Amino acid sequence: xxxxxxxxxxxxxxxxxxxxxxxxxxxxxxxxxxxxxxxxxxxxxxxxxxxxxxxxxxxxxxxxxxxxxxxxxxxxxxxxxxxxxxxxxxxxxxxxxxxxxxxxxxxxxxxxxxxxxxxxxxxxxxxxxxxxxxxxxxxxxxxxxxxxxxxxxxxxxxxxxxxxxxxxxxxxxxxxxxxxxxxxxxxxxxxxxxxxxxxxxxxxxxxxxxxxxxxxxxxxxxxxxxxxxxxxxxxxxxxxxxxxxxxxxxxxxxxxxxxxxxxxxxxxxxxxxxxxxxxxxxxx
Amino acid sequence: xxxxxxxxxxxxxxxxxxxxxxxxxxxxxxxxxxxxxxxxxxxxxxxxxxxxxxxxxxxxxxxxxxxxxxxxxxxxxxxxxxxxxxxxxxxxxxxxxxxxxxxxxxxxxxxxxxxxxxxxxxxxxxxxxxxxxxxxxxxxxxxxxxxxxxxxxxxxxxxxxxxxxxxxxxxxxxxxxxxxxxxxxxxxxxxxxxxxxxxxxxxxxxxxxxxxxxxxxxxxxxxxxxxxxxxxxxxxxxxxxxxxxxxxxxxxxxxxxxxxxxxxxxxxxxxxxxxxxxxxxxxx
Numbered sequence: 332x333x334x335x336x337x338x339x340x341x342x343x344x345x346x347x348x349x350x351x352x353x354x355x356x357x358x359x360x361x362x363x364x365x366x367x368x369x370x371x372x373x374x375x376x377x378x379x380x381x382x383x384x385x386x387x388x389x390x391x392x393x394x395x396x397x398x399x400x401x402x403x404x405x406x407x408x409x410x411x412x413x414x415x416x417x418x419x420x421x422x423x424x425x426x427x428x429x430x431x432x433x434x435x436x437x438x439x440x441x442x443x444x445x446x447x448x449x450x451x452x453x454x455x456x457x458x459x460x461x462x463x464x465x466x467x468x469x470x471x472x473x474x475x476x477x478x479x480x481x482x483x484x485x486x487x488x489x490x491x492x493x494x495x496x497x498x499x500x501x502x503x504x505x506x507x508x509x510x511x512x513x514x515x516x517x518x519x520x521x522x523x524x525x526x527x528x529x530x531x532x533x534x535x536x537x538x539x540x541x542x543x544x545x546x547x548x549x550x551x552x553x554x555x556x557x558x559x560x561x562x563x564x565x566x567x568x569x570x571x572x573x574x575x576x577x578x579x580x581x582x583x584x585x586x587x588x589x590x591x592x593x594x595x596x597x598x599x600x601x602x603x604x605x606x607x608x609x610x611x612x613x614x615x
Numbered sequence: 616x617x618x619x620x621x622x623x624x625x626x627x628x629x630x631x632x633x634x635x636x637x638x639x640x641x642x643x644x645x646x647x648x649x650x651x652x653x654x655x656x657x658x659x660x661x662x663x664x665x666x667x668x669x670x671x672x673x674x675x676x677x678x679x680x681x682x683x684x685x686x687x688x689x690x691x692x693x694x695x696x697x698x699x700x701x702x703x704x705x706x707x708x709x710x711x712x713x714x715x716x717x718x719x720x721x722x723x724x725x726x727x728x729x730x731x732x733x734x735x736x737x738x739x740x741x742x743x744x745x746x747x748x749x750x751x752x753x754x755x756x757x758x759x760x761x762x763x764x765x766x767x768x769x770x771x772x773x774x775x776x777x778x779x780x781x782x783x784x785x786x787x788x789x790x791x792x793x794x795x796x797x798x799x800x801x802x803x804x805x806x807x808x809x810x811x812x813x814x815x816x817x818x819x820x821x822x823x824x825x826x827x828x829x830x831x832x833x834x835x836x837x838x839x840x841x842x843x844x845x846x847x848x849x850x851x852x853x854x855x856x857x858x859x860x861x862x863x864x865x866x867x868x869x870x871x872x873x874x875x876x877x878x879x880x881x882x883x884x885x886x887x888x889x890x891x892x893x894x895x896x897x898x899x
Contacts, residue, residue: 350760350784353767358755405721410713429694433717434763437689437724441754444728448747455739462746463732470725471642476634479718483637500634 334375334385334392335368341393357427357435358442361400365418369610370395370509373534376602377513377527380593387516390450391461394443395509398469401439402505404432406478440469453516460515468508477501489567495536502542503535510534526596530603533589538610540582543568547575549615586611618659618669618676619652625677641711641719642726645684649702653894654679654793657818660886661797661811664877671800674734675745678727679793682753685723686789688716690762724753737800744799752792761785773851779820786826787819794818810880814887817873822894824866827852831859833899870895 332340342362349355371392378388407414407422408429415425424432447461467473477500484497510531514524547570569578586607593603616624626646633639655676662672691698691706692713699709708716731745751757761784768781794815798808831854853862870891877887 346755350756351763351767354755354760354763401721405717408714408717410717430692430766431763433689433692433694434759434766436721437685438755438759440721440724441750441759442756444746445750445754448743448750455743459732459739459742459746462728462743466725466729466732470729471630471638471722472634472726475718475722475725476638479635479638479715482714482718483635496634 335372337385337389338368338371338392338396339363341389342396345393353427353431354434354438357423357431358439360426361404361423361435362397362439364400364420366396366400368396369538370399370506372606373506373509373531373603374513376606377510378517379602380597381513381517381519383513383517387452388513390446390452391465391512391516392509394446395465395505395512397439397443397446398465398474399505401436401443402469402474402478404436404439408432411482457515457518461512464508464511464515465505468504473500473504474502477504485566487567489572491572494567494569494572498536498539499532502539503532506535506538507531523596526592530589530592530596533585533592534607534610537582537585537589537607540569540578540585541611541613543570544575544578544582545613545615546570582611619656621669621673622652622655622676622680623647625673626680629677637711637715638718638722641707641715642723644710645688645701645707645719646681646723648704650680650684652680653822654683654790656890657790657793657815657887658797660890661794662801663886664881665797665801665803667797667801671736672797674730674736675749675796675800676793678730679749679789679796681723681727681730682749682758683789685720685727686753686758686762688720688723692716695766741799741802745796748792748795748799749789752788757784757788758786761788769850771851773856775856778851778853778856782820782823783816786823787816790819790822791815807880810876814873814876814880817869817876818891818894821866821869821873821891824853824862824869825895825897827854828859828862828866829897829899830854866895 343359345362346355346359371388374388374392374395375385378385403417404423406412407417408424414422416422422432423435427435444462444466447458447465450458453461469475477497480497481501484493489497507528508531510527511524514527519527546568569581573581589607590604593601593607597603627643629646630639630643655672658672658676658679659669662669687701688707690696691701692708698706700706706716707719711719728746728750731742731749734742737745753759761781764781765785768777773781791812792815794811795808798811803811830852853865857865873891874888877885877891881887
């Protein structure tokens with residue numbers, strides 16, 4: 332089984348003995364809605380740099396994916412982005428209703444920390460550091476703060492620096508956390524963890540620039556959601572600020588820098604390099 | 616400063632250096648909306664049984680209050696209970712709008728675990744146990760599960776056992792967690808923590824029965840929200856199942872049992888006893 336399949340398996344077995352069967356059904360619906368599992372794969376690939384097995388990262392990877400999934404459920408709500416489709420399937424609230432979708436998100440978020448707190452592959456010290464990193468990356472100083480910034484900057488003309496701040500928090504922090512968590516799980520010294528943080532920050536930015544490019548170039552069939560939604564909302568993006576060619580150049584520059592950092596840590600033969608190439612060439 | 620004032624102070628200083636000032640404003644609005652701080656006070660009173668200072672419990676108490684506050688913000692949303700007032704003030708979404716209210720709840724919930732993870736008054740082992748207890752009590756196997764059960768049982772005639780299950784999770788688990796967390800912070804042996812869990816479960820039930828009684832007997836001026844809202848929704852409550860007198864008797868019986876358990880642990884001179892009497896005589 333690949334690492335990605337192991338996460339898929341783990342998440343599909345996660346919820347039994349429900350308090351509310353409907354809640355579990357709604358959480359599981361979105362958890363297993365065919366996500367790319369990019370965050371878990373980033374974490375495992377980083378563990379791989381240090382020859383640490385998937386076992387030690389499985390619950391942390393699952394927890395991060397639970398947080399990512401909750402954020403999608405809440406983002407899709409009518410009061411937020413009001414999206415009917417996600418990954419080609421109906422969004423959570425379209426299937427279960429708004430109230431259930433809100434609670435499914437709340438449940439996934441809360442349960443994610445419970446997962447890590449009970450991970451007996453790791454010491455208490457490691458688990459606490461992981462929770463500190465992930466809750467920091469996901470909370471009001473991270474993803475939620477970024478989501479709010481993004482909302483309040485709609486219809487505003489952003490500078491490139493503003494845009495970077497929005498994305499650093501909205502999507503970057505949780506991606507960066509995958510790298511930082513892998514360093515903690517692999518018991519790496521602080522200097523290495525700092526390097527991983529930088530690599531993770533770059534991955535987050537590359538990911539977002541690619542998203543902005545796909546929003547212009549993508550199609551519904553490939554992406555499972557409507558392309559061009561940023562343009563129709565008149566949002567500032569890397570493409571609107573730098574142009575399509577400029578955005579692609581900025582991405583390639585950052586890819587080159589990141590490849591060099593990975594080489595320094597790994598000596599050159601790393602699955603992270605393949606991932607980087609996958610992220611920049613993906614079509615959805 | 617009383618313990619309650621210390622929590623109030625702590626929560627009012629919590630949010631500076633925002634990523635999004637609006638998000639911090641919304642979170643702080645509800646955090647400081649004049650809650651009774653019953654959960655923090657329960658935790659501190661339990662610590663007091665073991666002569667442990669407020670310092671050691673401050674962040675945990677704040678975290679639990681943050682979780683309680685998030686749950687109120689989300690419960691009040693139009694898709695959920697659709698309440699305009701809470702504690703005599705406009706609800707979060709009435710002031711900030713739905714999208715901000717959803718994110719404010721998400722932020723408070725996530726940040727609560729960050730608080731505990733960074734509490735250097737406690738060992739890593741203690742912090743992990745606290746997070747395991749609180750996330751278990753608040754997540755899909757606890758409060759969120761209970762909230763969903765409550766929603767799906769509206770318009771249904773519940774048995775007393777069904778009703779107890781709903782309340783054990785919806786309101787009971789987080790109250791019970793206050794007692795259990797105090798035992799962990801005070802480094803008590805498992806046998807004592809098990810006793811605390813029982814006392815906490817009783818407090819939760821007593822609290823809920825009293826709430827149901829107040830819903831019939833209370834008034835808007837005293838409660839800061841509309842009385843009779845359960846009756847108008849045709850909900851099963853302790854009062855609808857046992858009658859007003861029966862509910863009061865059931866509460867008194869449970870109070871007597873709980874007093875005895877507290878006596879056993881404390882020798883008789885405990886602020887928890889005063890609290891028990893406060894909870895059963897409160898008018899809002």
